[in-house]
Amino acid sequence: MSPGVSETFPEWPEPGVPLRPKERSNVGELIRQARTRRVPVGSTGSHPWDLSRLNKTIAFDTPDMLLTVETGQTLAAAKDMVEAERLWLPLDMPGDSYLSLAEYLTQDHSLSWLSSRYGAARDWITRLTAVDDEGREVACGAKVVKNVAGYQWAPLYIGAGDALGPIVEVSFRLLPLPTSISCGQWEGKSPSSLMGIWRQGCQDSHPTGRGDPWEAIRLTRHSSQWRMEGITRFPPDAVANWGRPVRDQIQEAITTAATPPRETAIPDFKPVHRIQVLPTQIAGLLDTLAACQLDLSCYPASGIIHAGPIHDDQDKQTYTAMLDMVIAKGGRVQPLRAGAHVNRQPGRDPSGERTIMTRVKSILDPEGVFGPLPENRW
Amino acid sequence: MPLPRQLIKQLQRIVGRRQVDTDFAELLVYESDGLTLRTARPGCVVYPSSTEECARVVKACHGAGVPYVPRGAGTGLSGGAISDGGVIIQLSRMSKLLGIHPDDRYAIVQPGVVNNYLNLQARPHGLEFAPDPSSQAACTIGGNLAENAGGPHTLKYGVTSNHILGQTVVFADGEIATFGGPFPVRTGPDFSTFLTGTEGTIAISTEITVRLVPTAATATTMLAVYPSVSGATDSVSAILAAGVLPTAMELIDNLCIQAVEGHLKAGFPTDAAAVLLIELDGEEQLMKRDAEAVARACKANGATDFHTAQTEDERQSLWRGRKHAVGSLGKITPAFYTNDGVVPRSKLTAILQVSYKVAQGHGIRVAHVCHAGDGNIHPLILYDPDESQGPERAMACSEDILLACLEMGGSLTGEHGIGAEKRNLLPRMFTEDDLGHMLRLRDGLNREGLLNPGKIFPTGAKCGELRNQPVFPSGTWI
Numbered sequence: 001m002s003p004g005v006s007e008t009f010p011e012w013p014e015p016g017v018p019l020r021p022k023e024r025s026n027v028g029e030l031i032r033q034a035r036t037r038r039v040p041v042g043s044t045g046s047h048p049w050d051l052s053r054l055n056k057t058i059a060f061d062t063p064d065m066l067l068t069v070e071t072g073q074t075l076a077a078a079k080d081m082v083e084a085e086r087l088w089l090p091l092d093m094p095g096d097s098y099l100s101l102a103e104y105l106t107q108d109h110s111l112s113w114l115s116s117r118y119g120a121a122r123d124w125i126t127r128l129t130a131v132d133d134e135g136r137e138v139a140c141g142a143k144v145v146k147n148v149a150g151y152q153w154a155p156l157y158i159g160a161g162d163a164l165g166p167i168v169e170v171s172f173r174l175l176p177l178p179t180s181i182s183c184g185q186w187e188g189k190s191p192s193s194l195m196g197i198w199r200q201g202c203q204d205s206h207p208t209g210r211g212d213p214w215e216a217i218r219l220t221r222h223s224s225q226w227r228m229e230g231i232t233r234f235p236p237d238a239v240a241n242w243g244r245p246v247r248d249q250i251q252e253a254i255t256t257a258a259t260p261p262r263e264t265a266i267p268d269f270k271p272v273h274r275i276q277v278l279p280t281q282i283a284g285l286l287d288t289l290a291a292c293q294l295d296l297s298c299y300p301a302s303g304i305i306h307a308g309p310i311h312d313d314q315d316k317q318t319y320t321a322m323l324d325m326v327i328a329k330g331g332r333v334q335p336l337r338a339g340a341h342v343n344r345q346p347g348r349d350p351s352g353e354r355t356i357m358t359r360v361k362s363i364l365d366p367e368g369v370f371g372p373l374p375e376n377r378w
Numbered sequence: 379m380p381l382p383r384q385l386i387k388q389l390q391r392i393v394g395r396r397q398v399d400t401d402f403a404e405l406l407v408y409e410s411d412g413l414t415l416r417t418a419r420p421g422c423v424v425y426p427s428s429t430e431e432c433a434r435v436v437k438a439c440h441g442a443g444v445p446y447v448p449r450g451a452g453t454g455l456s457g458g459a460i461s462d463g464g465v466i467i468q469l470s471r472m473s474k475l476l477g478i479h480p481d482d483r484y485a486i487v488q489p490g491v492v493n494n495y496l497n498l499q500a501r502p503h504g505l506e507f508a509p510d511p512s513s514q515a516a517c518t519i520g521g522n523l524a525e526n527a528g529g530p531h532t533l534k535y536g537v538t539s540n541h542i543l544g545q546t547v548v549f550a551d552g553e554i555a556t557f558g559g560p561f562p563v564r565t566g567p568d569f570s571t572f573l574t575g576t577e578g579t580i581a582i583s584t585e586i587t588v589r590l591v592p593t594a595a596t597a598t599t600m601l602a603v604y605p606s607v608s609g610a611t612d613s614v615s616a617i618l619a620a621g622v623l624p625t626a627m628e629l630i631d632n633l634c635i636q637a638v639e640g641h642l643k644a645g646f647p648t649d650a651a652a653v654l655l656i657e658l659d660g661e662e663q664l665m666k667r668d669a670e671a672v673a674r675a676c677k678a679n680g681a682t683d684f685h686t687a688q689t690e691d692e693r694q695s696l697w698r699g700r701k702h703a704v705g706s707l708g709k710i711t712p713a714f715y716t717n718d719g720v721v722p723r724s725k726l727t728a729i730l731q732v733s734y735k736v737a738q739g740h741g742i743r744v745a746h747v748c749h750a751g752d753g754n755i756h757p758l759i760l761y762d763p764d765e766s767q768g769p770e771r772a773m774a775c776s777e778d779i780l781l782a783c784l785e786m787g788g789s790l791t792g793e794h795g796i797g798a799e800k801r802n803l804l805p806r807m808f809t810e811d812d813l814g815h816m817l818r819l820r821d822g823l824n825r826e827g828l829l830n831p832g833k834i835f836p837t838g839a840k841c842g843e844l845r846n847q848p849v850f851p852s853g854t855w856i
Contacts, residue, residue, distance in 0.1 A: 155569075
């Protein structure tokens with residue numbers, strides 16, 4: 001046991017010390033103790049969870065294409081395991097090698113370059129087990145690929161930052177591992193030319209012009225360099241033809257891979273905001289952002305931009321005005337760091353999610369055994 | 379007991395006199411949904427035309443302490459939209475398509491929009507709403523949302539909850555709220571997805587934002603014919619193991635084939651023990667490779683004939699056979715009971731063997747259609763309602779099959795919902811603590827329990843009461 005890290009807790013640790021249960025049953029014991037001591041636990045409470053020791057693979061049924069694991073396991077480990085059996089969990093996040101599934105699920109990391117095609121984590125979870133405010137394990141769903149029995153409350157817990165209780169076990173449905181993937185990488189001077197290739201791919205790949213050939217797509221700007229990366233099941237010669245007219249001054253590399261590559265981390269990129277708009281609004285937003293000196297990562301088909309810190313004062317003004325405009329037009333700006341600017345009117349909750357989740361919190365955790373709901377989710 | 383006259387008058391003031399039905403003959407229509415074995419007569423039916431009217435109706439019922447039940451097209455198969463003496467809020471007047479946004483791939487609809495109608499409007503834009511339950515010609519998006527409906531093509535495209543982006547709802551106390559929006563992916567806790575599949579027990583959806591997906595550029599449909607049911611079920615696992623993800627893999631057994639061919643001549647061989655209908659879609663070159671893998675897998679598992687539809691007409695004919703398989707049973711039996719259970723895919727062979735054996739034990743016939751790729755079985759239990767104990771035997775047979783699904787690690791329902799039909803079996807699937815947690819949510823969000831009472835959870839179950847619930851003997855249906 002690490003110094004200060006508690007296990008069965010004859011003495012309760014100092015605030016800030018993570019709770020690191022060794023066994024599943026310890027989670028409930030800790031919650032009951034916290035309840036008695038009136039100390040809120042979880043990432044927004046006095047003691048964050050460290051569930052890394054609860055990392056068992058409970059069941060991996062390859063013919064049924066289902067995986068059940070404890071959430072101390074990392075997303076990367078889970079993906080490695082299923083890919084070894086020619087199966088695929090179509091979830092990703094840059095730099096996922098260190099994050100436990102518990103953190104991945106509760107801390108709202110489940111968007112990736114795969115999201116526009118494959119959705120988010122909630123779309124792949126068939127069963128989820130959490131621990132409630134009285135320390136009891138509670139589950140919803142089933143270990144089958146299709147099930148509508150009872151309430152599927154998993155979507156309330158994903159992204160709720162442990163505020164409703166820690167997630168300790170999860171079952172995922174899986175897909176056959178795609179083979180013969182084409183990988184494209186394009187670099188250019190402006191986002192608009194790269195976006196042109198993305199759009200042309202959508203148009204050229206489908207007779208109606210409304211295709212979506214990309215398994216994954218991401219546009220980044222790092223150290224002033226614009227780059228787009230995409231993977232698709234279409235053959236390389238098809239990819240090479242998409243957007244031919246808009247390819248002036250674009251460097252491209254189209255390769256093939258036996259299996260889908262994972263989303264890579266952008267070096268030293270720590271986004272400050274997640275901006276969400278409609279896909280048709282992305283291009284205009286990127287043009288505005290191009291005028292500011294900042295790093296960013298964009299999932300164009302999902303309408304998501306993760307924007308990095310900005311240092312120049314003039315750029316700050318442009319950037320802040322853009323955030324306000326996004327909010328005014330019905331988009332979402334989610335601060336990813338404490339103190340990040342959001343021009344939110346007090347009490348304004350256009351999506352209604354904050355209000356209802358506050359109500360859910362009061363139903364499932366009336367005594368505040370767990371920390372409060374994270375402020376930055378809405 | 380009749381509804382309070384004052385409430386009827388209040389409802390008439392809200393929606394107009396003609397939009398409140400209390401006539402005995404009219405109410406008969408609302409005695410059941412698609413599950414005709416369960417009936418209950420409502421006190422009245424009210425037809426709101428907007429979210430605001432719906433909220434006022436709910437407030438009026440809430441104020442009068444009268445239960446109320448939202449209802450779509452009544453095609454549900456679990457008795458989820460019946461009301462014993464309460465108010466049915468019939469959403470069929472709320473059937474406007476409020477907008478299609480093809481470039482951002484979403485549509486906003488009222489709950490009474492019929493699934494097929496939405497697709498008819500979306501297809502000219504090269505888009506469609508993916509969930510395609512067999513009742514899609516009649517069922518509504520509101521009903522699809524309430525039950526988290528699936529359909530044959532959910533193997534690749536997912537169920538309704540994967541395609542709902544946002545919704546405006548009326549809560550049990552009449553409060554209106556909006557969750558989610560048109561954005562293609564969701565971040566943070568997601569109340570809208572949670573609501574999908576809660577069978578109208580927490581809120582009534584009155585405006586729904588749905589995701590539209592590109593229609594398949596090309597699709598190919600194959601028919602594999604088997605002398606044994608196990609050959610077909612084994613092929614399902616073999617196809618997926620070959621790395622192919624079809625859009626649909628549908629199993630139809632002999633009794634169902636007989637009914638289909640007697641009714642509409644879809645092209646299924648009547649001497650087959652089972653056929654597997656497999657559909658692929660996507661890029662032509664990839665599809666060709668996958669189709670070869672599918673053919674190999676089917677033949678390796680005993681398919682005596684393997685045929686690819688050569689024309690769109692032929693393809694449509696095969697699908698007509700599948701979509702009308704259940705309805706065609708009317709040609710060979712006076713009544714049947716449609717069941718819905720799920721097992722892990724690898725247990726398909728075993729559960730179908732059990733299903734046949736169980737039916738034999740009850741002295742009745744059972745036909746099957748299965749969304750085989752999902753492990754989702756629909757045993758169709760044939761019975762004669764005029765025969766002594768006919769319905770009771772059908773229900774007992776159904777329960778035995780469902781319990782076998784649970785024993786194999788499966789679920790009580792893959793797409794029809796629990797409704798009133800299976801509520802007393804739910805404690806067989808979940809622990810007391812699991813159910814207690816769900817009931818905390820229901821009781822916290824539907825405090826008086828007036829919104830769609832008696833559905834999903836065992837009758838009378840309140841948070842904390844579940845531990846005292848009796849275990850009902852096999853065959854008991856309350």
